[in-house]
Structures are given as C-alpha cells and as structure tokens.
Amino acid sequence: MRVKEFDYHLPEELIARYPAPERDASRLLLLDRVSKRIAEDSFRNIAAHLASGDLLVMNDTRVMPARLFGRRDSGGKAEIFLVRRTDDAVERWVCLLRASKKFRAGQVVHLAGSMQATVCSRSGEESWLIEFAGSEPFDEWLEREGHIPLPPYLRREDEVADRDRYQTVFSRNPGAVAAPTAGLHFTRELLVELESKGVRLSYLTLHTGLGTFQPVRVEHIKDHRIHTERYFIPETTAEEICSAKLRGNRVIAVGTTTTRTLEYAADNDGNVTPGSGEADIYIVPGYRFKVVDALITNFHLPESTLLMLVSAFAGHEYILAAYREAVSRGFRFYSYGDAMLIE
Numbered sequence: 001m002r003v004k005e006f007d008y009h010l011p012e013e014l015i016a017r018y019p020a021p022e023r024d025a026s027r028l029l030l031l032d033r034v035s036k037r038i039a040e041d042s043f044r045n046i047a048a049h050l051a052s053g054d055l056l057v058m059n060d061t062r063v064m065p066a067r068l069f070g071r072r073d074s075g076g077k078a079e080i081f082l083v084r085r086t087d088d089a090v091e092r093w094v095c096l097l098r099a100s101k102k103f104r105a106g107q108v109v110h111l112a113g114s115m116q117a118t119v120c121s122r123s124g125e126e127s128w129l130i131e132f133a134g135s136e137p138f139d140e141w142l143e144r145e146g147h148i149p150l151p152p153y154l155r156r157e158d159e160v161a162d163r164d165r166y167q168t169v170f171s172r173n174p175g176a177v178a179a180p181t182a183g184l185h186f187t188r189e190l191l192v193e194l195e196s197k198g199v200r201l202s203y204l205t206l207h208t209g210l211g212t213f214q215p216v217r218v219e220h221i222k223d224h225r226i227h228t229e230r231y232f233i234p235e236t237t238a239e240e241i242c243s244a245k246l247r248g249n250r251v252i253a254v255g256t257t258t259t260r261t262l263e264y265a266a267d268n269d270g271n272v273t274p275g276s277g278e279a280d281i282y283i284v285p286g287y288r289f290k291v292v293d294a295l296i297t298n299f300h301l302p303e304s305t306l307l308m309l310v311s312a313f314a315g316h317e318y319i320l321a322a323y324r325e326a327v328s329r330g331f332r333f334y335s336y337g338d339a340m341l342i343e
Helices: 043-049 138-145 181-185 188-197 235-247 256-264 305-314 316-328
Strands: 027-031 038-042 055-059 061-063 067-072 077-087 091-099 108-110 116-122 127-133 173-176 200-206 229-233 251-254 275-279 294-298 339-342
Touching: 027 043, 027 316, 038 043, 038 316, 043 188, 043 339, 055 235, 055 256, 077 127, 091 116, 173 200, 181 294, 188 200, 200 235, 200 256, 229 235, 229 256, 235 251, 251 256, 256 275, 256 294, 256 305, 294 305, 305 316, 305 339
Parallel strands: 027 339, 055 200, 055 251, 061 173, 251 294
Antiparallel strands: 027 038, 067 077, 067 108, 077 091, 091 127, 108 116, 116 127, 200 229, 229 275, 294 339
C-alpha cells in the first residue's frame, strides 16, 4: 500500500489545541468491526460498553518536561530536547539541540539556576550526547524548570495547565516525550466505576519516543523504518492477560502504545512475555492481532503509522469512513481531542 492511501481531509478548526474542560467530557465514536456500524456516546459512559471480566490494559508512562531553554557562552539562545537518559551514574542524555549556529563537542549551554549542559559528542544524525551538572539533583531541577513537550501541531507553547492535563491520572514512570493520549480521557472516578462493574485494570510502561512525531517520508508503507521505544510489562499484567483469555473475556488496549507493546511481546499463540525491551513492531493492514480484542484510541494524523495501526485493526476503508464521519460530526482531533472505541 502507498502512504497516500492513509490521507484524509481535516479542517484546521477540528484540531483540539486545548483539552476538554473535564477529562471524561470528550466524545466517543463507537465502531464495530463486524457490523461496520458507527455510533456516538460520551466518554463518560465508557463503562456501558465494557463487560464484567473485560481487561483494560493501560500505559502508565509519565511525560518528562523535556524541553529546556538556555544560553550559550556567546549569549545566543539554545533549546535542548531530552530524548532518553543513557547513564545512571552521571546525568548523560541523548538530546536534540536547536540554536542559530551549529554546536560542537565541548560547548556549554547555561540553563536556569546553576545547571549547565555540556555537549559531549554526536549520538546520531540529529542527536547529541549531553551531560548535565548543577548544585541540585537533576530530576528535581528538571521537574521545576523543564517544559512539557507539546506536539508541534498544537502550534502553541506549553502552559501551566498542561503539566496536569498532558499526563494520564495513572502516570507514574517518567520517560516519555509524548503522552499516551487515549488514557487522557480517564478520571480516577471513572476507573473506580469500571472496577466496581467488574472490569479489571492492568498496566504496562512504554516510553513514547520522538518517532511519534516523525512523518512518514516514503511512498510505500513497506519502506518506512519504524522507531523503537522502551517498554516494561509486569508479570502481573501478563498473568491478567492470560487469565482473561482463559475466561473468554476481552483484552482491551488503551491506546496504540499499549497495543504495540502487547503485540510485540506476544508469541503466535497470544502469550505475553513479561519483562523489558525495545519494541520496534510496525503494524500495518494485513497484520494478524494476537492479543488485543478491542481498542480505545484517539484520532491520528493523516499518513501516520498510528493511523496505519488502527486501519490494520478495524479495516482500512472502514477507518477512513469513520474518520470522515467524525469530521462531519465535528469531533475534535489529535492529542487533546476526542476518542473512539473499536470493538
């Protein structure tokens, strides 16, 4: 298939640049892969569409305040974007750098407070290894001085409210540079309601990386190289999945990050192996899903690998028809937008 087959028209005004006033006030598009019906509800009523014994699997990664602003020795402005920590003994990170002039090894960026960032070496075509040093623990400094890395398509700088709203209520393991946005719709009260109905909740961690923002620049989808992301699946989560399958209940993935992790860690019989690793699975139409029975997800960018994944899950033509219907109904799109449940 060609990448352009995953294009669709989206009016600019349907891009949600801010979240809904309340997390669970988002709208919910309901898709049925068998009947091909399309219906609508409020996310607040998600429990009505789940059954006792169903297993919701959610990504508990936490978004780092990964954007840092400082000045070079020359006085010029510089921006550092944290990608991932590479050394636990010292604060050495893979980062992206942005400034009016090129960097070279040994140069220093002066950040807020006493924190300094020393450019060590190249780490790739676009990234650098940078070491941070200051008079206080880096994590404490980062939580105070870092900025939330909002997606570029929001076309605005982060605000105080984003520190809360661009995190799920169950986030607890820092390391992502983008939120697992399907989880943003859940409130603590809604999770309690689901559990009281008998829906089981399990968690895994996948640290969403920069690849989530990278456009697909090839003509054919088979030629695209997927990004890798670090994950961890607890043994209890793998056991819950096995139990749900044995009971005949559904495994419902909250988001494409959860879906990729589960499908990557599963064998051909759908048995999920607990542990950690780097997931590089590329899911496109024709893929046979081994674990996930239903999917809660947001609306994704045209020609993106995430749209390819949901097309693989629900059917290419059906998904594009659902997206056209969502546009006609005025649904809000992307990270802070509305959601869909694909059953």
